[in-house]
Amino acid sequence: MIKEFVCISCPRGCNLKVDTETLKVEGNSCPRGEAYGKAEVTNPVRTITSTVKIKGAESPRVSVRTDKPISKQLMFKVMEELDKVELKAPCKVGDIVIKGIFGTDVNIVVTKEMKGV
Amino acid sequence: MNFLNVDLLIIGGGPAGLAAAYGAYNAGIRDILIVERDHRLGGILNQCIHNGFGLHRFKEELTGPEYAQRYIDMLKDTSVKVVSDSMVLDLSADRVATIMSSKEGLRKIQGKAVVLAMGCRERSRGAISIPGDRVAGVYTAGAAQKYCNIDGYLVGKRVVILGSGDIGLIMARRMTLEGAKVLADVELMPYSNGLNRNIAQCLNDFDIPLYLSHTVTDIIADEDNKRVKKVVISKVDENRRPIPGSEVEFECDTLLLSVGLIPENELSTKAGVILDKRTRGPLVKDNLETSVEGIFACGNVLQVHDLVDNVSAEGERAGLGAANFINNGEVKGDLVEAVPGEGVSYLCPQLITKEGEYVDLFFRVRTPTSNCKIVAKVGDKVVRSIPKIKVIPSEMESIRIKKADLLDKKVVVQLEAK
Structure with missing residues (x-):
């Protein structure tokens, strides 16, 4: 079966056609598109970005992300885990908040520098 | 009232202002001041915590705050100064900004050149x-x-x-x-x-x-x-x-x-900067100088962008333009007008100087169009034609034109069927 997707790898948004049996990808303009197309029919993944609580900083939230894409099915579970986190300022870009979430090789990392106040 | 002189005064510490500082610094200007109304640099990027920024500029996918941090770090060990929590209340044509902050009170700062980088606001x-x-x-x-x-x-x-x-x-x-x-x-x-x-x-x-x-x-x-x-x-x-x-x-x-977003040009207007009705941003030459000598503009205050990577590139060009103005004065010579034709809603910059080899004109198309070409014409002569499978209004397009081809008073960019 041929499935159609819009590639989310970059703002260009190529229209992809993916053969679910042979995993052949058409319509991509770069290797990232091919990898995305294949993943969409096998194990779709997404980068999750959100915020967690932080104490002693200029504002009460600091932004975080998964350091690589994680299974799409885990999106809401990751959000639940982030609810439990509370950091203390200062922190900087790349600080690990949760290492290997749900036993995967994906870490949750800080994306914003926050100085203590 | 406190009065200060700087070489380059940049109004706004978002992606455009940061890139303008970086561009001017790399062009040899050392006395640069960024005025930011928020308590931290980065502008709108601070709240854009999603990823997808920086694929062009840094060849990797960053979140908004990470992208901002890159530029903040690039300026860290330079002589670029920042005053935050400071609001520019007024700007005059002789490039004097009236600035209010709770720490410093009211003061006036004059720049040999000024870069407008105030961004835009929401409708x-x-x-x-x-x-x-x-x-x-x-x-x-x-x-x-x-x-x-x-x-x-x-x-x-x-x-x-x-x-x-x-x-x-x-x-x-x-x-x-x-x-x-x-x-x-x-x-x-x-x-x-x-x-x-x-x-x-x-x-x-x-x-x-x-x-x-x-x-x-x-x-x-x-x-x-x-x-x-x-x-x-x-x-x-x-x-x-x-x-x-x-x-x-x-x-x-x-x-x-x-x-929709509206460029925030109240200060520009106070300084006497002429705005383009189409972009609602300043009318600029290709060195990004506005109609007022020594005042430059970049980022969403100039034209509303969809990619921050383009904002940075524009900011760096404005910084370079301001640096050249500080060092060499006003660019002289005749200007060529860039005019939007059929299917094109605006062109930016609107005026082209004779300096440099080429010019990049940025624009948006009026309606989604398939199998077309973007054509630049001087008189009846086609100087550049780019075939396109699909163009849409939400994606900014650009066309590069050789200045040697601009042998008339104006160049028209339009959309044509293939």
Whole structure:
């Protein structure tokens, strides 16, 4: 079966056609598109970005992300885990908040520098 | 009153202002001051916590705050100075800015050159005259984004979004992930104004329906708390007029608006800078100098961008333009006018100097068009033609033209069938 997707790898948004049996990808303009197309029919993944609580900083939230894409099915579970986190300022870009979430090789990392106040 | 002189004064410490500082510094200017009204640099990037920034500029996918941090770090060990929590209240044609801050009080700073990098603001309910009750619970998407990502408040539980610009799409996903139910994204036009990838990953991933050719025709208040209780949408005809009888009601507590951005040019106007009616930003030459000598502009105050990477590139060019002005004075010589033709809604820059080898003209097309070509003409002569499979208004396009080809008073850029 041929499935159609819009590639989310970059703002260009190529229209992809993916053969679910042979995993052949058409319509991509770069290797990232091919990898995305294949993943969409096998194990779709997404980068999750959100915020967690932080104490002693200029504002009460600091932004975080998964350091690589994680299974799409885990999106809401990751959000639940982030609810439990509370950091203390200062922190900087790349600080690990949760290492290997749900036993995967994906870490949750800080994306914003926050100085203590 | 305190009076200070600097070589380059940059108004705004968002992506455009940061890049302008970087561009000017690399061109040899050392006495640079950025004035920022917020308490930190980065501008709107601070609340754009999603990823997708920087693929062009840094060849990797960054979130907004990470992208801002790159530029902040690039300026860290330089002589570029920053004053934050400071609001520029006035700017004069002789490049004197009146600045207010709670720490320093009122002071005046004059720059040998000034870069305008104030960004843009969102169109609000009043700007598009949505009928219905005056209620709490109607927010611009960017305001909801700030409350959510900076302050930690979710503005509602059941949400309708009007407009399918990127901020609206991003907020549809953001509020869904935070536990709200987004019932619909409603778009007046028969096509979305956001990037395709955002329709895919922000609406389709969460089964949020997109109602094209629809608009909000009524907002109904909850009698007890005067908050949004219902939003009514209607289908529109080809003239974008609501079709009676096509109403659909949504029980909700929040309406988010993502209905366009307006360059924030009050200061520019005070300094006597002439604005282009089409872009609503300053009229500029290709060195990004405005109609007032020594005042330059870049980023969303000049033209509303969709990619921060383009803002940075424009900011660095404005910094370079300002540096050249400080070192060598005004660029002399005749100017060539860049005129938008059929299918093109504006061109930026609007005027082209003789300096340099080529010029990049940026623009948007009027309507989505397939199998076409973008053509630049001087008189009857085609100087550049780029074939396109598809162009859409929400994606900024550009065309590079050799200045040696500009042998007339104007160049026209238009869309033609292939």
